[in-house]
Amino acid sequence: MGENRDVLIVHAEEAERIPLPHGGGFVLLADAQDTDGALGANRLTLGRGATGARPHYHARSTELFHVLEGAVWFDVDGRTTTVTAGGLVSVPPGVPHSFGAVPDSTAELLSVLTPGVDRFEYFRTLGRIQHGRETFDGLLKHQERYDVHFLPEPPPVSG
Template sequence: MSWFVVQADEAEVVELPGGGAFRLLADGRDTGGALGANRLALGAGADGARTHFHARSSETFFVVSGVVEFFLDGKLTSVGAGGMVVIPPGVPHAFGAAPGSAADLFAVLTPGVDRFEYFRTLGRVQRGEESFDTLLPEQDRFDVHFLDATAWREARGR
């Protein structure tokens, strides 16, 4: 791989409920496995991802706007615009927009994994078009390993 450019109008958009959306910027195959990147807009108080971990990859989030609640290893932490969170492989985490706040995040997964199909499926799941169970057999493929979300829901008051 030499270099890679994605113009704003070239990114695939996966619509989410509540005005949210994934903007798919780079998949592992686009970057020779170096990284995967997406931008995620969340409506006020919307969940971004339930509790999970990545076995092979680190995940970095930059909060572009709003406030995001990150559930990191069992602890709820709020991060505002301009803040960054780095999550190494194996660390359980979840995240969502804080109550009353919409949020915009830029996320990078390193090394890159081909996950665009994961985000497309997740969009269908969140829109009620597909069951969450369809993601379970794909956990190794997408390096997204789901955990019990009870503590995450309780921390968020749900």
Template sequence: MSEIQKALVVHAEEAERIDLPDGGGFRLLADARHTGGALGANRLSLAEGAAGARSHFHALSTELFHVLDGVMRFTLDGVTTTVAAGGLVSVPPGTPHSFGAAPGSAAELLVVLAPGVDRFGYFRSLGRIRHGLESFDDLLAEQGRYDVHSL
């Protein structure tokens, strides 16, 4: 018999903040360990026209993006599209994708990865990389651990 998972409640003030130098940042909401592996979730704020992630894929998980505010640009398996507030993008495992705020727009996203992978460490590293405290090459060695495979 499997362990019964308890409901998770994260209040805004409890979410760990990873600030980015351009004014954007991550709000870490749930890691896989918090949800019995069901999902991971974060809120991402991107400054006007800011890059979110270079081209990558997830081997194990589907990544869902709900655009809360602004306009996003997604490149999904080589096809670029824009998605405005209220829109949703679901990226299945193995699909190359990249994303960022559209030119002239800042954006807010809810990002969910299912099944979950403990990725809070990944987001902390990204914050240090964006502040020039770490090299992106250091993070490449952790691709399997975080199920983020750069292209």
């Protein structure tokens, strides 16, 4: 007690917003540099049935998701489950995961990565990719920097 620590307070109107084409978007709340590396946090709103993240894992960090509104499907290490408002998912380092709003729902969730990694620029880049201003391939060379390691896309199913 009595130790002088930096406290981070982010008021809603101060947070940077990254709009996404499905009507949702990111709200950037805390980057690792804001918390002395303790965590990073953002809020994500997903349009009806929108994918939040393709399969990936974090080598160094645990990612926690708290579903604030709607319903979200999570595929964690090959197991898919639906989590509704009030639910929580915690994914340890090295575990592949992906998520998105269920087909008939929008969703809002809080995501916290700990220890933190400076990823605000990652979310800005995702916004540009979603709007067609950059390609996803350009993000792949930064996987180590952002501790977001994407799994290879499965081959298309031939019919």
